[in-house]
Structures are given as structure tokens and as C-alpha cells.
Amino acid sequence: MQDATARFGSVDWATRGHAACVVDAAGQIVDQFTVDHTALGLATLVRHFQHQQVRRVAIERPDGPVVEALLAADLEVVVVSSRAVKALRTRYGLAGNKADRSDAYVLADCLRTDGHRWPALQTDTLQTLALRAAVRARKDLVATRVATANQLRAHLQVVFPAAVGVFAEIDSGIALRFLERFPNQDKAAWLSERRLAAWLQANAYCGRRPPGDLLQRLHSATSGVRGQAAEALAVVTLSLVRVPRTLAAEIAELEAHIREQLALHPDGPIFQSLPRAGSVRAAALLAEIGDCCARFPSSESLAALAGAVPSTRASGQHRVVTFRWACDKKLRDALVDFAQDTPRASPWAEQLYRRHRQQRKTHPHAARILTRAWINVIWRCWQDRQPYDPARHRGLQRVLASGG
Numbered sequence: 001m002q003d004a005t006a007r008f009g010s011v012d013w014a015t016r017g018h019a020a021c022v023v024d025a026a027g028q029i030v031d032q033f034t035v036d037h038t039a040l041g042l043a044t045l046v047r048h049f050q051h052q053q054v055r056r057v058a059i060e061r062p063d064g065p066v067v068e069a070l071l072a073a074d075l076e077v078v079v080v081s082s083r084a085v086k087a088l089r090t091r092y093g094l095a096g097n098k099a100d101r102s103d104a105y106v107l108a109d110c111l112r113t114d115g116h117r118w119p120a121l122q123t124d125t126l127q128t129l130a131l132r133a134a135v136r137a138r139k140d141l142v143a144t145r146v147a148t149a150n151q152l153r154a155h156l157q158v159v160f161p162a163a164v165g166v167f168a169e170i171d172s173g174i175a176l177r178f179l180e181r182f183p184n185q186d187k188a189a190w191l192s193e194r195r196l197a198a199w200l201q202a203n204a205y206c207g208r209r210p211p212g213d214l215l216q217r218l219h220s221a222t223s224g225v226r227g228q229a230a231e232a233l234a235v236v237t238l239s240l241v242r243v244p245r246t247l248a249a250e251i252a253e254l255e256a257h258i259r260e261q262l263a264l265h266p267d268g269p270i271f272q273s274l275p276r277a278g279s280v281r282a283a284a285l286l287a288e289i290g291d292c293c294a295r296f297p298s299s300e301s302l303a304a305l306a307g308a309v310p311s312t313r314a315s316g317q318h319r320v321v322t323f324r325w326a327c328d329k330k331l332r333d334a335l336v337d338f339a340q341d342t343p344r345a346s347p348w349a350e351q352l353y354r355r356h357r358q359q360r361k362t363h364p365h366a367a368r369i370l371t372r373a374w375i376n377v378i379w380r381c382w383q384d385r386q387p388y389d390p391a392r393h394r395g396l397q398r399v400l401a402s403g404g
Contacts, residue, residue, distance in 0.1 A: 259283075
């Protein structure tokens with residue numbers, strides 16, 4: 001039975017200010033106020049909650065200065081997703097209108113009525129939070145690098161089409177050096193097979209294709225812009241070349257930092273022991289799963305948050321099993337990226353993936369099934385704080401014993 005003196009708080013987070021609300025056990029508003037997003041404002045927020053003897057506070061985001069201030073004051077933080085808040089508004093009006101003060105009340109009142117079903121926020125260690133920031137920053141820079149490479153390719157297809165197909169990757173080191181030396185069609189026309197061979201040797205080309213083949217690619221492509229216009233457009237080409245070069249250097253710096261952090265993390269050996277996890281991929285798994293074992297009391301809870309289990313909807317005789325859209329997408333990306341590469345190193349994973357592909361499932365579907373299977377293994381290793389041991393993996397041993 002709920003304590004009649006209990007008070008429930010909430011914060012509707014915003015960039016410049018935050019609306020807060022406190023309700024009692026009967027759902028009556030006890031206090032409603034707004035604070036600025038400043039040190040003084042957050043101190044006032046905490047002081048109001050403490051004065052009203054609030055123990056649990058609902059908020060829509062799991063991190064940031066507001067959450068840190070609440071946790072530092074020994075308040076229990078309950079995270080309610082924005083999608084859930086949108087649905088909860090219809091309890092208080094069919095129009096579903098949104099306003100900061102009304103959303104704060106919705107959060108506080110629903111914490112009163114439904115809080116027993118909402119777990120408190122379980123925080124990771126500062127070491128894991130720092131690793132998570134580095135992993136996500138690297139992922140963002142990689143996405144930016146892909147976008148800039150596409151921009152460079154689109155530019156070259158207009159002004160210098162021959163340069164697009166010379167090397168396998170437009171933003172590889174050798175391709176960028178080539179464009180710095182030959183940024184337009186006129187300068188590339190100077191090349192002969194002997195000159196190109198000398199340039200490739202001087203720039204440590206891997207030698208995957210002979211100079212004659214590369215020169216043939218240059219000559220067989222559509223001619224680009226020439227003359228004075230080519231000189232002007234070469235300035236744009238050089239600017240676009242410098243961006244992926246800078247991004248590549250920053251990504252390399254972050255990767256070195258990630259490897260260092262992973263080597264110092266107590267859970268690092270657990271995730272690095274997984275097949276084809278390496279360093280960056282292992283760091284992504286650790287960063288997104290975290291190090292708080294209480295957050296995932298079962299492998300099913302981890303799989304559900306990662307969207308690795310289907311969503312079933314049934315009504316009467318109608319039953320539909322669909323893809324689970326509502327999940328932690330960063331966690332799902334990290335797990336699927338790992339799992340879909342494991343068939344190259346694990347006979348068990350290769351057999352499981354091949355069986356589902358033979359059943360005419362698509363690659364994404366088979367990869368999710370494989371991810372779900374790996375989640376059981378990862379969760380067990382993570383909970384036991386033991387690195388992955390192939391000899392103790394029963395599924396793998398059965399496959400090896402059968403010669404499959």
C-alpha cells in the first residue's frame with residue numbers, strides 16, 4: 001500500500017530552463033516551479049525537492065547536468081522515454097497538447113500511479129561514461145567522413161570523373177594524395193606510365209594494381225573540365241580533400257584513446273575475448289552495455305532493449321510478429337555490428353547464420369537472430385565477469401563435435 005505522505009517529483013528538461021512539479025499521494029500539485037539551466041537554478045531545483053521530501057524524480061533523459069545534480073543529492077531518478085510521455089498525455093486530455101508545465105505534471109502524476117513498474121536509473125562508472133563518450137564521438141566522425149567522401153565523389157564526377165575510379169576508396173590515403181598532386185584533368189594529363197609508377201612508388205602504393213591498369217582507368221574515363229575553369233575548380237577539390245584527411249587523423253587519435261581506455265577498464269578483457277571483437281568493436285559493446293549488472297537482470301532484458309527480439313501483437317484470432325522499432329538503437333547497432341561478423345571466426349555462429357539464410361531469411365533478419373544468440377553468451381560472461389572461453393561454449397562444442 002502506498003504511503004499517504006509520499007511525494008513525487010518531475011522535471012521537464014529543456015535547454016535554457018526546466019519546469020518541475022511535485023504531487024502528493026492523492027495526485028494534488030504541492031509545488032510547481034521553473035528554474036534556469038544554471039548552477040544556481042539546479043541547486044534551487046534540488047532544494048525544492050528536498051524541502052518537499054521527494055525521494056523519486058521522473059525525467060525524460062538519462063544523462064546531463066540535471067540528472068547529475070539529482071543523483072548527487074541522493075534522489076532516485078526514473079527515466080521515462082519521450083515516446084511514453086507522448087502516450088501518457090492522452091490520460092489528461094484527448095488533444096494531447098504539449099506544454100512544459102503540463103508535461104512536468106504528467107511525469108510526476110504518472111510516477112505516482114505507475115512508478116512501481118518503472119525502475120530507477122542505474123548509473124555506470126565514470127570510466128565507462130568516458131569510454132562511451134569517446135566511442136560515440138568516433139562513430140559520429142566516421143559518419144561525417146563518409147558524408148564528406150560522398151561530397152568529394154559527387155564533385156569529382158562533374159569536374160574530374162577519371163579520378164573517381166582510379167583507386168578503390170575515394171578517401172583512402174593514396175587517393176587523397178593523388179588528388180593533392182593532380183587535382184584536375186589538365187595536371188593528370190601529364191602522367192605517363194613511367195611517371196605514374198614513380199609517383200606510386202614514392203607514395204608507398206600497396207601495388208594492388210599495376211601502373212598500366214591505373215593509367216588505363218584515367219584514360220578511359222569521361223573527360224573532365226579543362227582550361228581556366230579547371231584551375232578554379234581545383235581549389236574546391238583541394239578544399240574537399242583536406243576535410244577527410246583531417247577527419248581520418250582525428251579518428252585515428254580517438255581510436256588510440258579508446259584502446260588505452262579499454263586496456264585500463266576492468267571489463268575490457270571480457271569484451272575483447274569475443275571473436276572478432278578487436279578493440280574499437282569491443283569498446284563499443286562495453287560502452288553501450290555499460291558496467292552496471294543490475295541494469296540487466298536477465299539476458300532477455302538486454303535483448304529487449306537492444307531490439308533483438310520481435311514485437312508480437314495479438315487481438316482475437318489476429319496475430320502479427322514484427323520488427324521491434326522501439327529500442328536503444330546505439331546498443332542494437334553495436335551488438336549487430338559485432339554479431340554479423342562472427343561467422344568468419346566462429347563455426348557455431350557460421351552454422352546458425354547459414355541455417356537461417358537457407359530458410360530464405362534476409363541477411364538483416366538472420367543477423368538479428370544471431371545477435372540474440374550472442375546476447376545470451378555476452379550476458380553470461382558479463383554477469384560472471386569472465387572472458388569468453390570457447391571451450392565452455394556448449395553450442396560451439398556441439399558444432400565442433402559434429403564436424404559442422
